[in-house]
Amino acid sequence: MAEFVRNDGGRRGLPWRFVGWGGAVLLLATPFVAMQMHADGVDWTLGDFIFAAVLFGIVGGALELAVRFSPNRAYRGAAALSLLGTLLTIWANLAVGIVGSEHNPANQWFFAALLVGIAGGCIGRFRPKAMSMAAAATALLLWTAFAVAVMGPTDEPFVRHSIEFAGTSIFALLFLGSAALFRKSARDQSSSSS
Numbered sequence: 556m557a558e559f560v561r562n563d564g565g566r567r568g569l570p571w572r573f574v575g576w577g578g579a580v581l582l583l584a585t586p587f588v589a590m591q592m593h594a595d596g597v598d599w600t601l602g603d604f605i606f607a608a609v610l611f612g613i614v615g616g617a618l619e620l621a622v623r624f625s626p627n628r629a630y631r632g633a634a635a636l637s638l639l640g641t642l643l644t645i646w647a648n649l650a651v652g653i654v655g656s657e658h659n660p661a662n663q664w665f666f667a668a669l670l671v672g673i674a675g676g677c678i679g680r681f682r683p684k685a686m687s688m689a690a691a692a693t694a695l696l697l698w699t700a701f702a703v704a705v706m707g708p709t710d711e712p713f714v715r716h717s718i719e720f721a722g723t724s725i726f727a728l729l730f731l732g733s734a735a736l737f738r739k740s741a742r743d744q745s746s747s748s749s
Contacts, residue, residue: 575618579611606649614642621681627743630683633736637690640729641669644697647722654704654719655711664700665723671696672730683744687737694730697723 583604589597621634644665647653652662672693679685701723705716 572619576615579615583607583611610642610645614638624681625683625740627683627740629736629743630686630740633683633686633690633733633740636729636733636736637672637686637693640693640726640733641672643729644669644726647726652711653723654701654716655709655714659704659710661704661707664703665697668693668696668700683737683741687734687741690730690734690737694727694734697727697730 586597586599587604590599618635618638621638622631625631644653648662648665649657651657652659653665654661672689675689675692676686679689701720705719
């Protein structure tokens with residue numbers, strides 16, 4: 556991530572680290588600018604900005620660690636997809652709620668799904684095979700969380716469950732893509748050691 560990429564002319568391009576962290580700052584600045592322009596529906600508190608900055612810092616820091624941990628591109632890509640899925644699931648769940656509104660207690664199931672995946676990765680010591688299983692489990696648990704959440708009453712009757720399912724599926728598919736890349740990384744690792 557800290558390396559410079561070479562483009563066709565042999566010149567050095569932008570470092571990926573600058574693009575990643577710059578993107579995080581841009582995302583954080585967007586609601587601030589929208590509030591200055593009095594955009595409808597954008598009313599962040601200082602706590603919202605602090606939480607978003609901490610969330611971006613954790614996700615960005617975890618990606619930096621993954622890049623330092625493994626030179627394997629599949630592993631790095633898998634880590635990036637898992638982290639993106641985690642970020643989007645947390646963001647959507649806190650901002651508007653995945654099922655119903657953000658105040659619907661059924662949305663806690665989505666956080667539980669993420670925690671199981673994180674625990675699985677930690678228990679497997681972030682090895683590719685264990686990470687593949689943890690990412691696949693997270694995807695399945697996100698769909699399970701959706702199924703459990705829609706069985707209860709909804710506090711947002713205007714959003715169809717099909718739309719909520721589509722959003723959940725986007726997050727789950729990020730984790731399934733991550734699982735496939737971690738599995739490829741595990742195969743690469745076993746073929747290079749034999």
